Amino acid sequence: MLPFGVVCVVLLGFVDLTLAENIQSQVVDLNDKFLQVKDSGLWFVAFFAPWCSHCKHLMPIWEHVGHALADRNSAVRVAKLDCTRYPSVASMLKISGYPTIIFFREGLQIIYNGEKKKEPMLDFAVKTSGPIIGEIKSHVDLSEIRKGTKEPFFIYVGSNFEDELYGEYSFVASQLFSHSRFYRMAPSLVPQSIVLPSDSSVIVFKDNSYSLFDTNIGMNLSEWLQAERWSIMPLVQSTNIRDIGQTRLLVLAVLNLVERNNESTEVGRFHTMMRRTAFAARGIHELRKRYQFGWLDGSEIANNIVLGDMPQPNYLVFNVSSYEYYISGDNPSVITDKSVLSFLERIVGGDVPPLGGRSFCQRVKRIVYEVTTNLYEMFRAQPLLTSCLFGVPLAFLSIITYSICSSDFSVDREEIYPEDESDITDSDDHEKLD
Template identity: 25%
Template sequence: MQFLSKLNLKTLSTLLACVSLTQAAGSEQDAIASPDSAVVKLTSKTFSKFLSENPLVLAEFFAPWCGHCKALGPQYSEAADALVDRNIKLAQIDCTEESELCQEHGIRGYPTLKVFRGEENQSDYEGPRQAEGIVQYMVKQSLPAVSLIEDSAELASFIDSSLTPVVVETGSNLNATFYQLSESNREEYSFVQTKDSEFASKYGDEKILLFTKEFPEPIVYSGEDESAEAIAEWLKVESLPYFGELDGSTYQKYTSANIPLAYLFYNTPEEKEAWRESITKLAQEHRGKINFVGLDASKFGRHAENLNMDQEFPLFVIHDGVSNKKYGYPQDTELTTEAVEEFVKRYDAGEIEPIVKTEEIPEVQENAVYKIVGKTHDAIINDDTRDVLVKYYAPWCGHCKRLAPVYEELAEVYQSNSKASKKVRVANVDATLNDVDVEIQGYPTLILYPAGDKSNPIVHQGGRDLQSLADFIKEKGTHGVDIDALEEDNEVEAEADEPITEDEQVDAEEEAKIQIEQEDEAAGHDEL
């Protein structure tokens, strides 16, 4: 991703928003597929129809200025040409031209690649970015997602050798649901359908079973909701161990479960093992409500700061990723198994207050860009009289640094006009120092909170030059403030505020003196 990444898993110390800061060289044309290639350019008018007519599509959501898009461009075109004979289509959507379409699909960084099987069935592309790797990945996607195995011995061997959890359907009552489930989750699990009588007699007929390395026996789905969505959520929870290890290979699995994650930062493997029994017990009691993991402090200790904790280990903290709230066990108190059990119990009862990270509220706003901190964030964005544009940034972010002077100029345009300053506010917040209840997955993220419609914030997807940002505020904001019109207003205001000369000052004083004398004379006549 150019400015957005779920995380850079190789450097887990900055788990929440590690991004590449290197801008690749090359012209914008490098990112755009050649008209001679098999890549299809899609727009909001052609998108749905194209997906309905093609069973398997890889779509790249990109921006021409994006360095990583430029690097991917030639590889993407080469892969598209190689896949023509297999009827696998590769497409591009330019998010600088199709911002609404990109927003509909949750695009927050470039390039974002998604695999589509029709418009509703989509998944993130998680393969290589070289032509050969793209081809191999998409060919695999075209193969059946479900393996049909009728022999129990062959099935047992398949389960033992699988590198991913295995989901087995016995019988065929849930056939359509099972195939829908497999198409959407083929990267995380292996799917098998069997009608083998021996296997069914052992585990039950017309069942969905989950086999993992963690547990000796399969877990049987017993939910009343037999939809693919419900079973998928069940798999996210049950496929994880009770007390797993958090690292680059597992982080995505835990975050996609969408339930709070409890961390035990440990110093040594021996220390982790000493905690295993008590943490496993807690995990069993809170299965489906809280996931529990160990994190090696010698490798990823800096992540404690992301959770509003000091780098003093061992430590225990619960992170609710949905609300981005952190609940840490007090570090000035001894960490014991009994204390952690009580802490989790109180957390589950809603008795623990989150740790909120915030800078101090500025006494004076020193720049045109309004500085927001954790304590003031909600109040500022919910100002119902203004369209509020907020830049969420990190001090170390290269793209944020390049945007800063343009953003300051943008703020000055609105602030310098008395009318516009009451309708538009341009603000920013250092997301590394302030907790905000906003999903920030990369830097910079620009979000507009329209006046009178604060429940529908709009993420900026276009260019980052002054005119593009101003057009975004004009088109998406409630007030529709036009900076071109502001320039004319500012000229009028400047003329009205122009300082008078010394001679003009003398003349004005003389006129005022005469006016006072006339008023005094009139007042005297009134007394008669």
């Protein structure tokens, strides 16, 4: 007879399984009729293939996204479409990889390129489904937005929505509203601590502070909005590194998520020092215009940039467009905020030669590095499988090569002219002579 505790565990597992099966899915299964309704309403669609391992990993997370939006009573309909069953839809929408996630907003298609995690996808859906430019109607609205929004957000201050500044502001907002938040409000709602340079202006609130757009900084409004939509030191990943480094050089601190906020570790102290340096650089006009600070979770991206091992903690300066980078060469234990600022000023002055780049030799070096790195990672993760994967074909190739090289292709004369035939021919000749 089974113990009572074992029976309870089995029953609880059965109840949990039954409840899980009875939970209604909030993800709509689409078919080829979707092409007729994609331009009406708000759709957040994952295009997948059943054989795709990344798609299989995404599906449970996608269900969570559907339930989270349903709990918020959002108008966004979360859906999925099997591209192997409906290839015409995939062809029409130009789906080239799996999974592909697209937000459909009244005829506008916005591809999601962020992390395949619940919170980033949910935040993307909320931003993309909201108004392109929200309206702040009271001091209470402004206070709640400042308290509840951790990311940078922009506010157009003015009452003339026909002027050139608002026209450029609304155009950039229509391009970036799925990534950043844009608002507008009347000048009377501006806090007394903020002094506007003119009747209409643009303010960015971030990192518990604010900045005003100034036409004398050498950037137009579009460039300024692109540059200021990042916090003082955001997490830089492969999915956003090009966007963050679009207008400025990246100052990347090589850290790790576990020790980053632990002051007792070398990584934690280095992170604090780099944040202090980032705030100091913000107060220097030339550095603020040229640099954007960020941090890396691990050394993988840094290793791919320098084509080698980048220890933790450390930092480098990276140009996304040219793939050039700068390294101070100082020991991480002696790096200070002043030494970092001095190094950045030397880069601006042209005193530090760049490394890397996109030359032919550098591209060949990168290919070799990527191949060897991938092979090493394969052997480290699955040594037996990798050995079979490469060993078996190499063994067959070796056998075939050895067989070809050791074979004797010379032809013996007796194989063409047998000895018996020669004897017969000689005897016939003797008979004719007789």
